[in-house]
Amino acid sequence: MSRPRPLSGFPEWSPAERIVEQHVLDVLREVFELHGFASVETRAVEPLDQLLHAGEIDKEVYLLRRLQADDADPEPDRAKQLGLHYDLTVPFARYVLENAGKLAFPFRRYQIQKAWRGERPQEGRYREFTQADIDVIGADTLAFHHDAEMALVMADVFARLPLPPLRMQVNNRKLIEGFYRGLGIDDVPGVLRAVDKMDKVGPAGVHGVLTAEVGLSASQAESCLQLAQISGTDAGVAERVRALGVTHEQLDRGLDELVAVLDAVAGAARPGFEIVAELRIARGLDYYTGTVYETQMVGFEHVGSVCSGGRYDALASDGRTTYPGVGISFGVTRTLGPLFSRDALHASRSTPTCVLVALPDEASRPLAAGVAASLRGRGVPTEVAPEASKYGKQIKFAERRGIPFVWFPRAESGGHEVRDIRSGDQLPADPTTWLPAADDLRPRVSGQPAG
Amino acid sequence: MSRPRPLSGFPEWSPAERIVEQHVLDVLREVFELHGFASVETRAVEPLDQLLHAGEIDKEVYLLRRLQADDADPEPDRAKQLGLHYDLTVPFARYVLENAGKLAFPFRRYQIQKAWRGERPQEGRYREFTQADIDVIGADTLAFHHDAEMALVMADVFARLPLPPLRMQVNNRKLIEGFYRGLGIDDVPGVLRAVDKMDKVGPAGVHGVLTAEVGLSASQAESCLQLAQISGTDAGVAERVRALGVTHEQLDRGLDELVAVLDAVAGAARPGFEIVAELRIARGLDYYTGTVYETQMVGFEHVGSVCSGGRYDALASDGRTTYPGVGISFGVTRTLGPLFSRDALHASRSTPTCVLVALPDEASRPLAAGVAASLRGRGVPTEVAPEASKYGKQIKFAERRGIPFVWFPRAESGGHEVRDIRSGDQLPADPTTWLPAADDLRPRVSGQPAG
Numbered sequence: 001m002s003r004p005r006p007l008s009g010f011p012e013w014s015p016a017e018r019i020v021e022q023h024v025l026d027v028l029r030e031v032f033e034l035h036g037f038a039s040v041e042t043r044a045v046e047p048l049d050q051l052l053h054a055g056e057i058d059k060e061v062y063l064l065r066r067l068q069a070d071d072a073d074p075e076p077d078r079a080k081q082l083g084l085h086y087d088l089t090v091p092f093a094r095y096v097l098e099n100a101g102k103l104a105f106p107f108r109r110y111q112i113q114k115a116w117r118g119e120r121p122q123e124g125r126y127r128e129f130t131q132a133d134i135d136v137i138g139a140d141t142l143a144f145h146h147d148a149e150m151a152l153v154m155a156d157v158f159a160r161l162p163l164p165p166l167r168m169q170v171n172n173r174k175l176i177e178g179f180y181r182g183l184g185i186d187d188v189p190g191v192l193r194a195v196d197k198m199d200k201v202g203p204a205g206v207h208g209v210l211t212a213e214v215g216l217s218a219s220q221a222e223s224c225l226q227l228a229q230i231s232g233t234d235a236g237v238a239e240r241v242r243a244l245g246v247t248h249e250q251l252d253r254g255l256d257e258l259v260a261v262l263d264a265v266a267g268a269a270r271p272g273f274e275i276v277a278e279l280r281i282a283r284g285l286d287y288y289t290g291t292v293y294e295t296q297m298v299g300f301e302h303v304g305s306v307c308s309g310g311r312y313d314a315l316a317s318d319g320r321t322t323y324p325g326v327g328i329s330f331g332v333t334r335t336l337g338p339l340f341s342r343d344a345l346h347a348s349r350s351t352p353t354c355v356l357v358a359l360p361d362e363a364s365r366p367l368a369a370g371v372a373a374s375l376r377g378r379g380v381p382t383e384v385a386p387e388a389s390k391y392g393k394q395i396k397f398a399e400r401r402g403i404p405f406v407w408f409p410r411a412e413s414g415g416h417e418v419r420d421i422r423s424g425d426q427l428p429a430d431p432t433t434w435l436p437a438a439d440d441l442r443p444r445v446s447g448q449p450a451g
Numbered sequence: 452m453s454r455p456r457p458l459s460g461f462p463e464w465s466p467a468e469r470i471v472e473q474h475v476l477d478v479l480r481e482v483f484e485l486h487g488f489a490s491v492e493t494r495a496v497e498p499l500d501q502l503l504h505a506g507e508i509d510k511e512v513y514l515l516r517r518l519q520a521d522d523a524d525p526e527p528d529r530a531k532q533l534g535l536h537y538d539l540t541v542p543f544a545r546y547v548l549e550n551a552g553k554l555a556f557p558f559r560r561y562q563i564q565k566a567w568r569g570e571r572p573q574e575g576r577y578r579e580f581t582q583a584d585i586d587v588i589g590a591d592t593l594a595f596h597h598d599a600e601m602a603l604v605m606a607d608v609f610a611r612l613p614l615p616p617l618r619m620q621v622n623n624r625k626l627i628e629g630f631y632r633g634l635g636i637d638d639v640p641g642v643l644r645a646v647d648k649m650d651k652v653g654p655a656g657v658h659g660v661l662t663a664e665v666g667l668s669a670s671q672a673e674s675c676l677q678l679a680q681i682s683g684t685d686a687g688v689a690e691r692v693r694a695l696g697v698t699h700e701q702l703d704r705g706l707d708e709l710v711a712v713l714d715a716v717a718g719a720a721r722p723g724f725e726i727v728a729e730l731r732i733a734r735g736l737d738y739y740t741g742t743v744y745e746t747q748m749v750g751f752e753h754v755g756s757v758c759s760g761g762r763y764d765a766l767a768s769d770g771r772t773t774y775p776g777v778g779i780s781f782g783v784t785r786t787l788g789p790l791f792s793r794d795a796l797h798a799s800r801s802t803p804t805c806v807l808v809a810l811p812d813e814a815s816r817p818l819a820a821g822v823a824a825s826l827r828g829r830g831v832p833t834e835v836a837p838e839a840s841k842y843g844k845q846i847k848f849a850e851r852r853g854i855p856f857v858w859f860p861r862a863e864s865g866g867h868e869v870r871d872i873r874s875g876d877q878l879p880a881d882p883t884t885w886l887p888a889a890d891d892l893r894p895r896v897s898g899q900p901a902g
Contacts, residue, residue, distance in 0.1 A: 003769050004501065004549045007533075010494035012546065014553060015560070018490045034827040036804035036834030039469045043461035043579050044495075044565065048518075050455065061518040066511075066569040067499075067534065082458075083518065095463065098455045102465060104851050106837045108802070109466070114495065118517040128494050143837055145816065156827075318454050351559070352484035365596065376485040376607075383487030386557045386594055400555050 009121030010128045011333060016443075017340050019347035021130075023445040024161060024332060025112060028132045031157045032110035035149075037134050040109040042091040044116075045082040050094050060086055060117040084116040088133045089287075089327060093316035096137050096323050105139040105323075106146070112332075123341070124303025124334045133309075135327030137316070142324040144257065147291040147311055148264030150328040151275055154295075154307055155268035162345065162447035163335065165271075165298040168307065169231075169278035170261055173288050175254025176279065179227055179241070182248030183220050190214040192282045195228050199301075203229070228280040233266070235259045237277045254290070261291055289313040293328055297335065306335045348444040349402025352381040354436055355418070356398040357407045359388040364409060371409050371416070371431040378435060381442075382407075395421055404440050407431075460572030461579045462784060467894075468791050470798035472581075474896040475612060475783060476563060479583045482608045483561035486600075488585050491560040493542040495567075496533040501545050511537055511568040535567040539584045540738075540778060544767035547588050547774050556590040556774075557597070563783075574792075575754025575785045584760075586778030588767070593775040595708065598742040598762055599715035601779040602726055605746075605758055606719035613796065613898035614786065616722075616749040619758065620682075620729035621712055624739050626705025627730065630678050630692070633699030634671050641665040643733045646679050650752075654680070679731040685717070686710050688728045705741070712742055740764040744779055748786065757786045799895040800853025803832040805887055806869070807849040808858045810839040815860060822860050822867070822882040829886060832893075833858075846872055855891050858882075 006012070013021055029039075051061055061083040085091045088111045096103065112132045121127055134153060136146045151168060158166055176195075180188050194209040201209070203225050210221035223244060230240050238255045258277055265275045283292040290311035297306050309328030316323040339345040355375055357368040368384045375382040385394050391408070398406050398421055407429070408417045418434060419426035435441075457463070464472055480490075502512055512534040536542045539562045547554065563583045572578055585604060587597045602619060609617055627646075631639050645660040652660070654676050661672035674695060681691050689706045709728055716726045734743045741762035748757050760779030767774040790796040806826055808819040819835045826833040836845050842859070849857050849872055858880070859868045869885060870877040886892075 003551075004545050006549065007494065007496070007498075010496060012491075012493055014550070015489040015491060018492060022490055033803035034830070034832050036802060036832055038466040038802045039473055040463075040466060041469060042463055043458065044567070045458070045461060045579070047458075062515045063518050064513045064515060064535070067514050084515070094455050098457065099465070100454075104801075104848075108834065116495070128496070138837075146837075350555075351487060351489045353487035379485070381485050381487055383559065386589075386597075397555075 009126050011337055016347045016350040019443045020345050020445050021336055027160045028157055032134055035153050037108045037110040040111050042095050044084055046085050046091055048081045048083050051083050060119045062116050062118050086117045087115055088131050097316050097318050107137045110134045124338055126333050129333035131329050132332055133327055133329040135325050137323050137325040139321055146326050148261045150326055151265045152268055154328055158273050166273050166295055168275045168295045169281050171279055171281045171292050172254040172258040172290055174250050174290055175258055178248040178250030178254050179246050182246040182251050183223055187214050191224055196282050198280050230279040232277055234262055283310055287312040287315045300338050303334055303338050306331045346446055351401045353383050353403045354380050354441055355382040355405045355407050356403045357384045358394040359385045361388045368409050374431045460577050462788055467798045467801035470894045471796050471896050472787055478611045479608055483585055486604050488559045488561040491562050493546050495535055497536050497542055499532045499534050502534050511570045513567050513569050537568045538566055539582050548767050548769050558588045561585045575789055577784050580784035582780050583783055584778055584780040586776050588774050588776040590772055597777050599712045601777055602716045603719055605779055609724050617724050617746055619726045619746045620732050622730055622732045622743050623705040623709040623741055625701050625741055626709055629699040629701030629705050630697050633697040633702050634674055638665050647733050649731050681730040683728055685713055734761055738763040738766045751789050754789050757782045797897055802852045804834050804854045805831050805892055806833040806856045806858050807854045808835045809845040810836045812839045819860050825882045
């Protein structure tokens with residue numbers, strides 16, 4: 001077989017990169033569980049009607065068919081065909097409806113899984129990618145304080161990860177939709193879509209689209225642009241919106257909600273993490289109804305938002321009960337891919353192994369296995385050298401993988417020695433009690449290249 | 452939307468079942484890392500030519516196509532079409548070839564991922580399922596001792612999991628193929644396939660297939676059946692094979708290897724886990740060339756092997772270098788599905804939350820949030836009650852989820868109390884120092900029903 005080549009859009013990490021990814025996933029899970037979110041996994045596939053009712057991105061769905069499906073079989077109903085899920089929100093809404101009778105509401109769940117979209121790959125945009133979501137779902141009602149909670153939980157996550165500075169942006173769909181309606185605009189989705197392109201086409205470009213395509217007057221378009229340019233971290237944001245002179249009941253509710261979120265998250269900012277009201281952001285997805293979040297990684301704005309979400313009051317309903325929710329989703333692959341390609345996130349070694357037990361000769365394998373078992377019993381990841389060879393060669397084996405310690409076993413009690421191959425220090429050691437420094441037990445993950 | 456229904460073959464676990472599954476996955480990962488295996492994840496898809504060159508199961512592959520693929524696009528080369536992987540061995544062999552220049556050999560990796568097969572669902576057989584694999588891959592050579600290591604690592608895993616008794620069966624393909632060749636049989640794969648059906652059709656049925664379909668003489672078929680009925684845990688197995696009077700160089704090597712594995716694993720048996728040479732098992736897959744493993748869960752033999760693998764000397768080759776390997780794969784979904792449906796594996800609660808901080812009134816939310824943050828800072832999973840209501844209602848909220856502790860916050864220092872809702876004991880507690888019993892910090896997983 002000739003050497004296979006990577007598939008564009010389907011990233012695979014090296015063992016050292018995978019250690020970094022696992023650390024990130026461990027932190028996400030730990031923080032989510034500390035906040036009382038229960039893990040859910042949904043199947044990778046959904047019937048097409050489930051995938052499409054949330055709108056917009058049907059072009060990107062991967063459909064499944066069995067290789068040997070009988071040609072005589074009738075083509076299944078389009079709605080019943082299976083496709084790979086493209087996010088974790090739509091499958092979770094389906095899971096809640098399907099299991100509503102067995103769940104306790106408000107239901108707090110996290111979900112860390114892969115998703116797939118058949119779109120054109122580019123940096124930060126993959127065909128297969130891992131998302132980490134939290135959502136809180138109520139039955140018929142869900143208290144507003146959960147809106148702020150989403151940002152606070154993510155702030156806890158980010159405080160534990162060695163990422164570039166992050167800027168979380170918050171807005172409120174009631175606010176912007178109310179503002180547009182207060183201006184007498186009917187085509188609210190059209191304005192949202194146009195304003196969403198601000199980063200790409202600039203204010204003048206948006207103004208052009210609003211007047212030429214959405215059909216606004218120049219004055220309406222100007223007001224929309226003024227709203228979109230407001231940002232801030234406190235109630236001053238609301239004052240500046242009110243100064244634009246637009247009134248609408250929905251606008252007032254949106255302003256109250258936005259200010260309440262800003263108040264609740266005010267303590268979460270720290271060096272490397274800020275939360276800012278940014279009245280330009282809207283989130284493309286139709287299902288958001290209130291608070292919306294987006295997060296930029298400073299220096300990596302071109303990859304898009306790495307942590308997004310919001311309030312959705314009507315995504316799931318079985319006719320009798322509606323399940324309002326709020327959630328936020330961290331793009332694990334979108335965040336790590338660009339950092340890996342710039343060498344900006346590292347593991348101190350490419351294997352979990354902390355100790356390599358060297359082999360003086362093949363006959364010593366049982367002795368070495370006994371040492372390894374004793375070390376593992378105390379939680380020290382240990383492997384035995386695959387073959388007896390010169391000690392220099394066995395030390396090189398460890399060096400190549402970044403394994404910090406090489407153990408030299410001796411049959412006579414008291415004769416064992418362990419060498420820290422970074423310093424070259426070699427000392428007597430007891431296999432029944434020796435432990436490495438806590439810092440060396442597992443690979444370390446940092447934002448700086450390994451020294 | 453009407454209530455969605457489950458998809459046959461695509462199991463989804465309840466939050467409590469998912470806690471059990473996570474515990475199993477944590478143990479697998481922990482033991483694999485203690486033994487120095489590095490994590491690898493491969494993309495979910497492979498080009499069809501990769502999936503099919505390993506043979507046999509092409510009927511079961513799910514092919515992908517984009518929903519909106521342009522009808523004018525030419526149908527892609529069949530070989531280049533993408534399909535979902537049906538195991539983790541074939542993708543890993545491809546990963547090794549693709550990254551050989553960057554990996555250090557022998558390369559020890561574990562891989563815990565979903566796989567997909569479009570076959571008819573039945574108990575223990577799913578269309579989407581999670582596998583946990585370890586493999587060791589060498590460049591051109593791989594020492595034999597790794598064959599036994601696969602069983603020893605899995606023995607460490609099983610010692611930490613509350614599963615029903617497990618019976619690991621080992622055999623050797625050189626042994627059985629050499630035996631058949633020593634009998635003058637040419638159609639070795641035909642005999643392997645027939646003998647593999649022993650559990651389904653019995654010895655007489657196999658004899659019939661061997662004579663009527665594979666074309667053996669009655670005496671050849673009889674010898675094959677005698678070999679297949681040999682089992683044992685020590686070198687006595689080899690003596691009984693030799694007593695059948697067949698000689699062949701490959702048979703001798705296979706016997707030596709089998710006895711060496713039995714010697715090396717002799718210490719791993721314990722109540723609830725045995726390793727037995729069973730000369731009947733062969734593993735269907737063509738790529739095995741030496742040691743093979745299968746594992747039955749006692750009382751659940753009908754679901755098939757839950758942990759299988761073996762030696763493959765030629766699965767991956769780039770023409771210059773061949774990468775021999777040995778591996779073993781634990782079927783997580785196949786094991787858990789039948790146990791869940793019999794209520795034979797439990798988590799002590801359905802949420803990670805250990806403490807619910809009750810709310811005397813909505814104005815106390817910041818006070819309650821401060822208590823929660825302090826508890827989380829010491830690693831105690833904590834959530835704040837979603838709404839202020841009567842304490843009785845808040846205690847019921849905790850009870851329904853199995854949350855063991857309810858915290859009653861007080862603004863005045865020294866006034867906090869915590870209640871163990873299982874015993875009803877309620878005591879003063881300091882939010883800056885209180886810790887639950889270590890056993891209550893996380894949900895407990897056991898083989899017995901909770902309570």
